[in-house]
Amino acid sequence: MTDFSLSLNDDQRTLVDWVHGFAADVLRPAAHEWDEREATPWPIIEEAAKLGIYSVDFLANAMADPTGLSMVAILEELAWGDAGLCMAIMGSTLAVAGIMANGTPAQQIEWIPQCFGAPGDLKLAAFAVSEPDAGSDVSSLRTRATYDERTDEWVLNGTKTWITNGGIANLHVVVASVAPALGGRGQASFVVPEGTKGIRMGQKFSKMGIRASHTAEVVLEDCRVPGSCLLGGKEKLDERLARVREGQRSSSQAAMATFESTRPSVGAQAVGIARAAYEYALDYAKERQQFGRAIIENQAIAFKLADMKTQLDAARLLVWRAAWMAATRTPFSAGEGSMSKLFAGETAVKVTDEAIQILGGYGYVREYPVERWHRDAKIYTIFEGTSEIQRLVIARAISGVRIQ
Numbered sequence: 347m348t349d350f351s352l353s354l355n356d357d358q359r360t361l362v363d364w365v366h367g368f369a370a371d372v373l374r375p376a377a378h379e380w381d382e383r384e385a386t387p388w389p390i391i392e393e394a395a396k397l398g399i400y401s402v403d404f405l406a407n408a409m410a411d412p413t414g415l416s417m418v419a420i421l422e423e424l425a426w427g428d429a430g431l432c433m434a435i436m437g438s439t440l441a442v443a444g445i446m447a448n449g450t451p452a453q454q455i456e457w458i459p460q461c462f463g464a465p466g467d468l469k470l471a472a473f474a475v476s477e478p479d480a481g482s483d484v485s486s487l488r489t490r491a492t493y494d495e496r497t498d499e500w501v502l503n504g505t506k507t508w509i510t511n512g513g514i515a516n517l518h519v520v521v522a523s524v525a526p527a528l529g530g531r532g533q534a535s536f537v538v539p540e541g542t543k544g545i546r547m548g549q550k551f552s553k554m555g556i557r558a559s560h561t562a563e564v565v566l567e568d569c570r571v572p573g574s575c576l577l578g579g580k581e582k583l584d585e586r587l588a589r590v591r592e593g594q595r596s597s598s599q600a601a602m603a604t605f606e607s608t609r610p611s612v613g614a615q616a617v618g619i620a621r622a623a624y625e626y627a628l629d630y631a632k633e634r635q636q637f638g639r640a641i642i643e644n645q646a647i648a649f650k651l652a653d654m655k656t657q658l659d660a661a662r663l664l665v666w667r668a669a670w671m672a673a674t675r676t677p678f679s680a681g682e683g684s685m686s687k688l689f690a691g692e693t694a695v696k697v698t699d700e701a702i703q704i705l706g707g708y709g710y711v712r713e714y715p716v717e718r719w720h721r722d723a724k725i726y727t728i729f730e731g732t733s734e735i736q737r738l739v740i741a742r743a744i745s746g747v748r749i750q
Contacts, residue, residue: 351413352663354415358411358416358419361420362416362419362420362423365399365423365424368394368397368399368427369427369428370427372393373390373424373431374427374428376390376428377427377428377430377558377715377718378712378715378718380428380430380431380434380557381428381430381557381558381718384553384558385558385560386434386470386559387434387558390431390434390435390558391434391468392465392466395462395463395464395465395468400435400438400462401462401464402458402461402462405439408420411673413670413673413674414669414671414673414674415666415670415673417669418610418611418613418614418665418666418669419614421611421618422614422617422618422621424436424618425614425616425617425622426621426622427618428558428722429555429618429619429719429723430555430557430558430559430722431558431559432615432618433615434559434560437470437471437472437510437559437560438461438462438469438472438515439611440472440473440519440608441461441471441517441518441519442458442461442471443473443608444535445457445458445461445519445535446458448577448578449535450577450578450579453537453574453577453578457517460516460517460539461517469540470511470514470517471511471515471517471518472509472510472512472518472519472564473518474512474519474520474521475487475506476507476508476509477504477505477506477507486529487521487522487523487530487533488523489502489503489506489520489521489522489523490502490503490522490523490524490526491536492524493573497570498572499570499572500536500571500572500573500575500576501569501570502544502566502571503566503567503568503569504522505548505563505564505566506520506564506565506566507563507564508561509562509563510560511560512547512561512563512564513545513546513547513550513563514547514562516540517537517538517539517540518537518538518545518564519538520536520538520564521534522534522535522536524583525587525590528587528590528591531590532587532590534577534578534583535576535578537575539571542569542570542571543569543570544568544569544570545564545565545566545569546564546567547562547564548562548563548565553725554721554724555722555724608730609668609683609686609736610665610672610686610687611669612691613661613664613665613668613686613687613726614669614690615726616661616687616691616723617658617662617665617690617693617694619694619719619722620654620657620658620661620690620693620694620697620698620723621658622719623654623694623697623698623700623716623719624654624655624658624697626701626715626716626719627650627651627654627700627701628642628651630705630708631647631648631704641704647704650704651704654696654697654700657693657696658697660689660693661689661690661693661694664686664689664690665686665690667682668682668683668685668686669686671683678743680740680744681736681739681741681742681743684737684739684740685740687726687730687731688736688740691723691726691733692727692733694723695720695723695724695726695727697723698716698719698722698723701716702717
């Protein structure tokens with residue numbers, strides 16, 4: 347087992363410093379523009395690809411870190427630069443996580459490079475789970491996948507919603523029900539490659555925050571994909587469904603296998619937003635003069651900053667612990683992955699709210715970035731499992747009771 351350390355090693359530190367430079371020099375200066383435009387920031391993604399940040403190799407190297415800390419440290423830096431641009435750059439990794447969690451080694455080799463493309467020929471990927479009537483309750487998906495034995499194809503029908511890169515992605519990973527009577531245990535994941543007929547973008551959403559990241563509906567209408575696009579393969583699926591029907595417990599669910607692996611990464615992004623707001627508010631409080639002295643000399647302000655820093659560091663520690671546990675395959679016995687996402691998301695909301703309060707009227711106007719950080723922070727208590735769902739996961743884990 348890899349020893350856990352609260353210090354990054356020299357290689358990790360070099361990597362994080364390099365990504366921080368990209369966040370400071372490229373993301374920060376562009377953040378306001380792309381938030382206002384609410385459009386996919388292709389030039390920013392292209393710049394990330396040229397530097398190697400938007401690539402299979404970069405992701406693979408970060409994920410190969412045996413401590414698990416490289417990825418969460420990188421994501422903190424990118425979100426510190428800007429959460430919307432971070433999501434635009436890293437959104438394709440959701441599909442990668444879906445392929446890694448459910449696909450065979452051959453499928454991983456085939457499909458993961460197609461999630462990124464290359465500089466000058468960028469590709470995007472999307473992970474499509476949520477539906478209009480199935481957000482937190484992923485066991486209630488209505489999207490259906492029916493097997494056509496005559497042609498060895500799967501036919502997908504349904505509507506997905508709140509999908510990052512939805513409809514504009516070159517490759518979609520879609521979670522659908524193949525055995526509706528089995529609920530969440532009767533689901534499977536499918537790759538829908540570029541050029542497939544029957545998949546299109548529905549409504550594009552105008553959002554409160556992370557507005558540089560494209561979010562839309564994905565509509566599937568008699569969308570046919572080859573049998574080889576079923577992640578894990580049909581033989582494995584049939585075996586799993588047979589075990590479930592015999593009353594045996596299923597080892598995984600298509601959607602949850604992905605979410606479990608990504609929650610610490612989501613928490614890391616929330617930590618990055620919180621850190622950005624804390625640092626900005628601290629600098630402001632040292633410079634802003636009221637009643638003849640810097641406002642940080644007032645306990646009301648100084649204590650806010652003390653609490654912000656404490657909550658920020660606590661959130662990072664939870665994220666690092668969960669990332670280390672995942673990397674070392676240490677079981678989440680008390681919902682530690684959900685703890686990290688829950689606490690980090692709620693901390694980001696609290697810290698950005700306090701940053702606005704410290705800046706006063708300046709914090710409320712778009713000339714200053716803290717109002718954007720506050721808007722960006724809120725989604726981290728909602729997507730990839732709401733705070734309420736995280737508490738449910740934790741409560742079930744610590745109690746052993748099927749709490750509803």
